[in-house]
Amino acid sequence: MNRHLISAADLGRDDALLILDTADELSRVSERSIKKLPTLRGRTVVNLFFEDSTRTRISFEAAAKRLSADVINFSAKGSSVSKGESLKDTALTLQAMGADAVVIRHSASGAPHRLAAWVDGSVVNAGDGTHEHPTQALLDAFTMRRRLGVLDGRRIAIVGDVLHSRVARSNVLLLHTLGAEVTLVAPPTLLPVTVESWPCEVSYDLDSVLPKSDAVMMLRVQKERMNDAFFPSAREYSRRYGLDRDRLARMPEDAIVMHPGPMNRGMEIAAEVADSARSTIVEQVANGVTIRMAVLYLLLGGETQ
Ligand code: NCD
Numbered sequence: 001m002n003r004h005l006i007s008a009a010d011l012g013r014d015d016a017l018l019i020l021d022t023a024d025e026l027s028r029v030s031e032r033s034i035k036k037l038p039t040l041r042g043r044t045v046v047n048l049f050f051e052d053s054t055r056t057r058i059s060f061e062a063a064a065k066r067l068s069a070d071v072i073n074f075s076a077k078g079s080s081v082s083k084g085e086s087l088k089d090t091a092l093t094l095q096a097m098g099a100d101a102v103v104i105r106h107s108a109s110g111a112p113h114r115l116a117a118w119v120d121g122s123v124v125n126a127g128d129g130t131h132e133h134p135t136q137a138l139l140d141a142f143t144m145r146r147r148l149g150v151l152d153g154r155r156i157a158i159v160g161d162v163l164h165s166r167v168a169r170s171n172v173l174l175l176h177t178l179g180a181e182v183t184l185v186a187p188p189t190l191l192p193v194t195v196e197s198w199p200c201e202v203s204y205d206l207d208s209v210l211p212k213s214d215a216v217m218m219l220r221v222q223k224e225r226m227n228d229a230f231f232p233s234a235r236e237y238s239r240r241y242g243l244d245r246d247r248l249a250r251m252p253e254d255a256i257v258m259h260p261g262p263m264n265r266g267m268e269i270a271a272e273v274a275d276s277a278r279s280t281i282v283e284q285v286a287n288g289v290t291i292r293m294a295v296l297y298l299l300l301g302g303e304t305q
Contacts, residue, residue, distance in 0.1 A: 001298055004123040006112045008134045008173035016177055020142050023294035030290055040069035043300050046099040050076040050106045055261055055285055056126050060103045063292035091118035100300055122299040130164050136260055137170035139291040141178060143284050144215050147256050152179035157209045159185040160219035160241055160268050163192050167260045172200045185209050189230045206241055210250045217258040218243050218269045234267055244270040256280050
């Protein structure tokens, strides 16, 4: 394994499977009443969040704590970043404090890559701009593997605002590595121009893709990253690309519905679909802790280096 986890492309098939298998073993800890292992005792994990987050931040914190690491939570609000301190100066501060791992979320694509050049510890990308979110892709693959079995040859549809989604890019890369066949479904305005070079198919027609999908991953429409009109209206978007009860009925019987959260209920996904037995949305959150435990465990080695 690399020292850092910045892109899903950093993971070869063996690395990816090692993380998923390690997570399988660690999931037993999460089922116990005492959810703690001494593995990372004495190691320090810093959560550096420059952008809003609920699930990802809490989940990295829980993962590090379950492995007995010391956790420092740093959010840009209330820190010297709001006084204009640069990422580099923040990095040097963390370095001086002896962080063994820095988990970073930042609105700028490429920030984790820059950070990795300035600190000695491992850098884990928890979402950078519209670029990547590798631990989300890992937890999604983990969830799919638990529900569907091996991923080779499985057909996965990723639907919606691909243009602004770091989740989509990381998922396409990782699922391809794991042998799944991915189809992106979106209006042309919500696909990046580079999509042709991605290892996946593209479709504009959700209804034709649904019957052939083992998993359908809905993406949030990321209004905060849109400064233009990308579709005529919310109603029109949801009519063409939203997953409602009728569309759910067109999916194979054992196919699952996924969403990384946070959801716009009623827009990309109907509330009754999000809450249905076919939805793995809550499971994805639980699996997020397990996957992040596996990542921290494998990157930090567990032993004093
Ligand atoms: C995603 C993110 O932040 O990229 N959420 C998450 O990490 N659970 C997706 C999103 O914000 O829509």
